[in-house]
Amino acid sequence: MKITKAPPHSRRKPKYEPRLAPDRGDGERLTTSAMIASLDAEGRESVSAPFGHALAGLATSRPDIVGLSADLAKYTDLHVFAQAHPDRFYQMGMAEQLLFSAAAGLAREGFTPFATTYAVFASRRAYDFICMAIAEEALPVKIACALPGLISGYGPSHQATEDLAIFRGMPNLTIVDPCDATEIAQAVPAVAAHPGPVYLRLLRGKVPDVLSSYDYRFEIGKAKHLRHGKDVLFIASGFMTMRVLDAAERLQAEAIDCTVLHSPTIKPLDVTTIVEAARAAGKLVIVAENHSIIGGLGEAVASCLMRAGVSKPFRQIGLPDEFLDAGALPTLHDQYGLSVDRIVARTRAWLNEGSAS
Amino acid sequence: MSLQQRAWNIRRHAIRMGAVQGQGYIGQALGAADILAVAYFRVLTYRPDNPEWEGRDRFLLSIGHYAIALYAALIEAGVLPEEEIGTYGMDNSRMPMSGMAAYSPGMEITGGSLGHGLGIAVGMALGLKRKKNPAIVYNFLSDGELGEGSTWEAVMSAVQHGLDNLIAIVDFNDQQADGRATDALCAEPIEDKWTAFGWHAQRVDGNDIGQLVTAFDRARDLGDSRPRVIICQTRMCKGVPFLEDREITHFVRVEPDEWAKALAVLDEAMPQ
Numbered sequence: 001m002k003i004t005k006a007p008p009h010s011r012r013k014p015k016y017e018p019r020l021a022p023d024r025g026d027g028e029r030l031t032t033s034a035m036i037a038s039l040d041a042e043g044r045e046s047v048s049a050p051f052g053h054a055l056a057g058l059a060t061s062r063p064d065i066v067g068l069s070a071d072l073a074k075y076t077d078l079h080v081f082a083q084a085h086p087d088r089f090y091q092m093g094m095a096e097q098l099l100f101s102a103a104a105g106l107a108r109e110g111f112t113p114f115a116t117t118y119a120v121f122a123s124r125r126a127y128d129f130i131c132m133a134i135a136e137e138a139l140p141v142k143i144a145c146a147l148p149g150l151i152s153g154y155g156p157s158h159q160a161t162e163d164l165a166i167f168r169g170m171p172n173l174t175i176v177d178p179c180d181a182t183e184i185a186q187a188v189p190a191v192a193a194h195p196g197p198v199y200l201r202l203l204r205g206k207v208p209d210v211l212s213s214y215d216y217r218f219e220i221g222k223a224k225h226l227r228h229g230k231d232v233l234f235i236a237s238g239f240m241t242m243r244v245l246d247a248a249e250r251l252q253a254e255a256i257d258c259t260v261l262h263s264p265t266i267k268p269l270d271v272t273t274i275v276e277a278a279r280a281a282g283k284l285v286i287v288a289e290n291h292s293i294i295g296g297l298g299e300a301v302a303s304c305l306m307r308a309g310v311s312k313p314f315r316q317i318g319l320p321d322e323f324l325d326a327g328a329l330p331t332l333h334d335q336y337g338l339s340v341d342r343i344v345a346r347t348r349a350w351l352n353e354g355s356a357s
Numbered sequence: 358m359s360l361q362q363r364a365w366n367i368r369r370h371a372i373r374m375g376a377v378q379g380q381g382y383i384g385q386a387l388g389a390a391d392i393l394a395v396a397y398f399r400v401l402t403y404r405p406d407n408p409e410w411e412g413r414d415r416f417l418l419s420i421g422h423y424a425i426a427l428y429a430a431l432i433e434a435g436v437l438p439e440e441e442i443g444t445y446g447m448d449n450s451r452m453p454m455s456g457m458a459a460y461s462p463g464m465e466i467t468g469g470s471l472g473h474g475l476g477i478a479v480g481m482a483l484g485l486k487r488k489k490n491p492a493i494v495y496n497f498l499s500d501g502e503l504g505e506g507s508t509w510e511a512v513m514s515a516v517q518h519g520l521d522n523l524i525a526i527v528d529f530n531d532q533q534a535d536g537r538a539t540d541a542l543c544a545e546p547i548e549d550k551w552t553a554f555g556w557h558a559q560r561v562d563g564n565d566i567g568q569l570v571t572a573f574d575r576a577r578d579l580g581d582s583r584p585r586v587i588i589c590q591t592r593m594c595k596g597v598p599f600l601e602d603r604e605i606t607h608f609v610r611v612e613p614d615e616w617a618k619a620l621a622v623l624d625e626a627m628p629q
Binding site: 066090092093095097098100101102103104105106107108109110111113128129132133136137 | 457458459465466467469470472473475476477478479480481482483484485487488490506507510511513514517518
């Protein structure tokens, strides 16, 4: 019997067609492996392993904190904690269902476990365990995951493009998507102090530092303005906040005036601040996120604005509803619209659409 | 009171609960009554008036739909009041059809999504060791749950971490929703599997109080670093022969007039 199979990506080249490596003109070629470890390509100062250092530091005064990983301590920066507090680190092996069940058990015995893996494995593989063993009983397990959204060039197996969509529906779960090293360092104690379960989207390795130059303080459940402008309101979370800050700077040179509202807590969403900001927005509201346009911050904002009766021109910058390509991260971010260049170009185009109509 | 009498009381509480609701996992409750009698009246350390006492042994019900069996044992143990029997499975009851930690005193975890209990037990056993608390974690799971891959992640982990404070109890009644467990995803040879993974394994007749007592005592007093499992072969609906003979017993159909008949049959065989 002949199997008819739709091509997974219509624009993808045939599998057996030979391809030569592209040259950027300067003899340098972008590779996948060079770009998967961190986002250290923002032209900014960076901090090494902010999550691991923050947790190791906090744990000295919080004897209830324990760390667990499913063979990804090194790749979630938890190794820094493990080295500082070896007796409080549990290597659970390549077993994510066990990782979160055991974390639930430790929480039952009064500990505050930080359990780390990649976002794909927590959200797709261990969902039922996070849901029933942890969230249903509001146990204080902190699920800290590297490679949320599109931070890996390995393809869909490592790209958690729908992690927020998966987790937003889970009752009791607080979801935090920090922007940079400064915010991760502030979020760790806040997340540890929070009484219930938290899903924390990690940036690992060398993490850019942006917010230290702003008058900013992370608080669970609070969206905060980083910049004020009259034309465009950007609402963003995660590293997309630093991208829209850069985009806003470039748009300013074109006399396009942008507000940037950073909303690191995806759930519970800071509805009051978001609705007020949208009411005050001039021409356009744009939500920018490192996530599928389905089920993430964009749709969360859209629904809260509709419920509040705020009807402004609204656009989303996010990943398409597709399994994404493999490749080098800067290439992919440009291809899927997360780069500063693409944000600037699309914002400009959307404003022009608006003035034409 | 003898353990046989305790088991008989547990069966009686369970049938009364089933009668109230007109349905329930009565087959499992009758089958597991002897295990629970030995657990709650011979093995476990606990305080009926303080189910969250830090020094208690933890008894985890991984198989959430066995809740009726555990409620019956908790009633017999004085943790739940007998007067609440009539609320089983009703709105606003502390005894819902599937066991949940937030609902019932003495219910340690929310089971029901199968294959969760042993992993949680691993975490609790690790936690108890951290606290230097000598309590033991017992996880009560079913033969059907041996089909869940997560169970085996936990089995490996318990050995990796030397959890000598963890005892698994497998109710092997060879029945699950669609029929015989061994026809669906056969876990045999069960004892060999656990042994190969590094556990101390025993297989007993789970409806024989004497064998259960010996097995639990041996498991508790083993004196080496292995986690322990007791595989208990039980008969669904044990103690009520006309129900034992029904073919499909995962969710046994009991006609309205049969509840009283079941109680009468049980009463006739009351142990002295």
